[in-house]
Amino acid sequence: MDTTQFFEKIREGNLDEVKSALAADPQLLNARDQRGSTPLVLAAYYNQNEVVACLLEKGAPIDEKDGSGNTALMGVCFKGYTDTAKLLIDSGADVNARNGMGMTCLIFAVTFNQEGIARLLVENGADVNAIDARGESALDHARNQGREGLVEFLESHS
Numbered sequence: 081m082d083t084t085q086f087f088e089k090i091r092e093g094n095l096d097e098v099k100s101a102l103a104a105d106p107q108l109l110n111a112r113d114q115r116g117s118t119p120l121v122l123a124a125y126y127n128q129n130e131v132v133a134c135l136l137e138k139g140a141p142i143d144e145k146d147g148s149g150n151t152a153l154m155g156v157c158f159k160g161y162t163d164t165a166k167l168l169i170d171s172g173a174d175v176n177a178r179n180g181m182g183m184t185c186l187i188f189a190v191t192f193n194q195e196g197i198a199r200l201l202v203e204n205g206a207d208v209n210a211i212d213a214r215g216e217s218a219l220d221h222a223r224n225q226g227r228e229g230l231v232e233f234l235e236s237h238s
Contacts, residue, residue, distance in 0.1 A: 081105075087113045093128040102138055109140055116147020124152035124168065127161045136171050149179035157188040162196050175206040182213035190218040190230050198230060208237045 081089070081101045086108050089097040098119075101108055109119060120140040123131040132152070136142065143151050153173040156164045169175060175185055183191075186206040189198040198218070202208060211217050219238060222230040 081108075083108065083111045083113070086111065087117075087119070087122055090119055090123050090128065090131055091126050093123075093126065093131055095130045095134060098131050098134060102134075106138070109135065109138055112147075118144045118146065118152075120144065121146045121150070121152045121155060124161070124164050125155040125159065127156070127159065127164055129164055129167060132164060132167055136167075142168065142172055143174045143177055145177075145179070149181075151177045151179075151185075153177065153185050154179060154183070154188050157185045157194060157197050157201070158192040160192065160194045160197065162194075162200065165197050165200055169200065169204050175201050175204050176210060178210075180213075182211065184210045184212070184218070186210070186218045187212055187216075187221055190221045190227065190234070191225070193225070193227055193230070195227075195230055195233070199233065202233075202237050208234050 086101045112118060120135045123135055145151055153168045178184055186198060186201045189201060209217055219234040222234055
């Protein structure tokens with residue numbers, strides 16, 4: 081199986097094919113697609129929890145960044161995949177990782193109104209005072225977007 085086919089199987093959530101491909105070629109674990117995504121980033125982005133768990137079990141680098149500088153956890157924070165976020169956090173993902181714009185997982189969660197994920201991140205040590213490249217914190221983003229529930233929550237944890 082070539083890299084393109086491997087990434088397609090990840091998107092589809094075809095766990096058996098992913099396992100088979102990794103057994104035949106363990107280096108696929110470190111492959112990149114045309115956008116610079118790793119297998120783990122792609123599996124998380126498509127909310128393929130069984131594939132995410134398999135890749136983690138095989139040793140996929142959990143905080144490896146894609147071509148845009150985002151980690152697997154960042155992707156699920158703006159997509160709203162709470163179960164995948166919990167799996168990644170429980171497996172040791174850095175809740176305070178930053179991309180090239182200084183955005184953190186918490187800032188992504190707040191920007192995309194993912195309150196449940198924002199709470200999960202804070203409960204697991206996310207820095208509520210971290211600022212992005214524009215000098216704005218998650219609280220600033222919540223205020224700018226009129227997200228009152230998130231504003232109250234973040235103010236109580238600042």
